[in-house]
Amino acid sequence: MIKSKIIIYYIILVIVSLFFITPFYVTLITSFKPLSEISIANMWNFPKHFSLEGFIGAYKKLAPNMKNSFYLTIPATIISAILGSINGFALSKLRFKYSNLVFALILFGMFIPYQSVLFPLIQFFQKIGLYGTIPALIIIHVIYGIPITTLMFKNYYEEIPDELIEAASIDGANLYNVYTKILLPISIPGFVVVAIWQFTNIWNEFLFAVTVTNNPAKQPITVALVNLAGSQVVEWNIQMAGALIAALPTLIVYIALGKYFIRGLLAGSVKG
Amino acid sequence: MSIQKNKSKIGFYIILPSLILIGIFVYYFIFWTIRTSFSDWNSFSKLLKGIYNFVGFRNYQRIFLDERFQTDLWNTLFFTIFFIAGSIGLGLFLANLIDKGLKGSRFFQSLFLFPMAIAFVVTGTVWSWIFAPGNIPKDPQGINLLFKNLGLEKLQWLWYTSSESVGKFNLALIPVIIAAIWQMSGYIMAMYLAGLKAIPNEILEAAKVDGANDRYIFWKIKMPLLKPITLSTMIVLGHVSLKIFDLIYAMTGSGPNNVTDVPAIYMFELTFRSNRYALGSAISVIMLLMVAVIIIPYLYSSLRRGVS
Secondary structure (H helix, E strand, O other), X not given: OOHHHHHHHHHHHHHHHHHHHHHHHHHXXXXXXXXXXXXXXXXOOOOOOOOOHHHHHHHHHHHHHHHHHHXXXXXXXXXXXXXXXXXXXXXXXXXXXXXXXXXXXXXXXXXXXXXXXHHHHHHHHHHOOOOOOHHHHHHHHXXXXXXHHHHHHHHHHHOOOHHXXXXXXXXXXXXXXXXXXXXXXXXXXXXXXXXXXXXXXHHHOOHHHHHHOOOHHHOOHHHHHHHHHHOOOOOHHHHHHHHHHHHHHHHHHHHXXXXXXXXXXHHHOOOO | OHHHHXXXXXXXXXXXXXXXXXXXXXXXXXXXXHHHHOEOOOOHHHHHHOOOOEOOOHHHHHHHHOHHHHHHHHHHHHHHHHHHHHHHHHHHHHHHHHHOOOOOHHXXXXXXXXXXXOOXXXXXXXXXXXXXXXXXXXXXXXXXHHHHHOOOHHHOOOHXXXXXXXXXXXXXXXXXXXXXXXXXXXXXXXXXXXHHHHOOHHHHHHHHHOOOXXXXXXXXXXXXXXXXXXXXXXXXXXXXXXXXXXXXXXXXXXXXXXXXXXXXXXXXXXXXXXXXXXXXXXXXHHHHXXXXXXXXXXXXXXXXXXXX
């Protein structure tokens, strides 16, 4: 490639990067400013004195909700990954008549606007006495996670040759053994991809969270973050530190396991 | 043969619990919402008593005659168009840039994709501060302040609080569209990158040998091969934009004169703020229909091709 062309490419990359970094930059510098320095006039400037005031304030307000988000996200992720793996096994290796139709019926659930099930869903949880609780949200994310986790595992298992399964069946292994002894050990990368996907989506989810939990003490962090802005005087350092705290777990996952994250994005192809 | 038959029966039984759950929580609940949308279930006291009458299409009539909902539909239309065009434009552009394999492109790729790991509400919170106009021109805030510092006062603007419009296009949507593009274009880039990597090198080499220039290779060779990906990206972005809620809720809400209102926000307020369940249900049924129109053909064709 010609040198001048390469330089132009880099200049473009840097300019686009500015667009992507700017919100992050503003968030970061604001969250490290003491409240006294939060005047509109210097919002783009570096803090004169680094202060943890924002983070301490945000942590105080958001810590319980952060805990809720972990209580919600971890079990929901684990259960829906296991369920997806079992379903994916059935749909890829134990195909039955109409299995394509069944798959399509399940898959449609991933695209619906959840508004179209919200009202009956809430009535359902009120009836069984779980409305407003974290377990209700876990159930919701497990159920509405079925389509995407099933899709991901089905695609994953389809790459595995059928001969492997058949050879084991001839050797007398029953299905349970085929699944646990053969499929599961080679499923680890699949589980990582699905788990990252579910973790990110459930952590970031807002609509179910804001409508199914009404008690501030029970709400996940996304709802608490939005409510933070609703207070009379917006303390921007706390607000921005809160945004950072809320984004941190998924950002860490992204930085540490980005390769798998991208794989999940492409496998999912459609974000629900 | 009998083993095979048995095995496939087992396959069905394994999937059955999930199928039942989806049957109830997706299909039955949708049916229930549709039912509600035909009723006069529009108050809290009716909810408590659980008594309501069916009123045919009256809710739909009301909602389509409702000025706010009409605004919502226009907003959705323009949001969808610019959001899809912007994300695909930027995503495709970045994919091509990254695909050149410059040193450090890995880093840039990760950078452009990181917003996908972040919640829409976080994005909305942060961009709402950047685009908060302040008191222009004297006491600008956010990006207006940046313009002032750079001597570009002319670019100062009311952003998402503006009530200007061009035809039916509310200009206040522009900052929201920018935030949405910021979040999603990296994803589109990743999809195109995967597509570009899948193009056999021989094809490109052959074209170069024939003397084709970069532009020709891009438009006449790469783009046609990337067509299925372009279709997928449009489906992805389209159904995100028809359902868009979190981002707008956190960033602007419905805005002055509903300039940034969308069906999801209106539905939320009707159902959960003013207990008008039947009207809210009507909106969610309309949203479902809009999504179904693009998703069902897509699902049908991709399942027939055996890929999904």
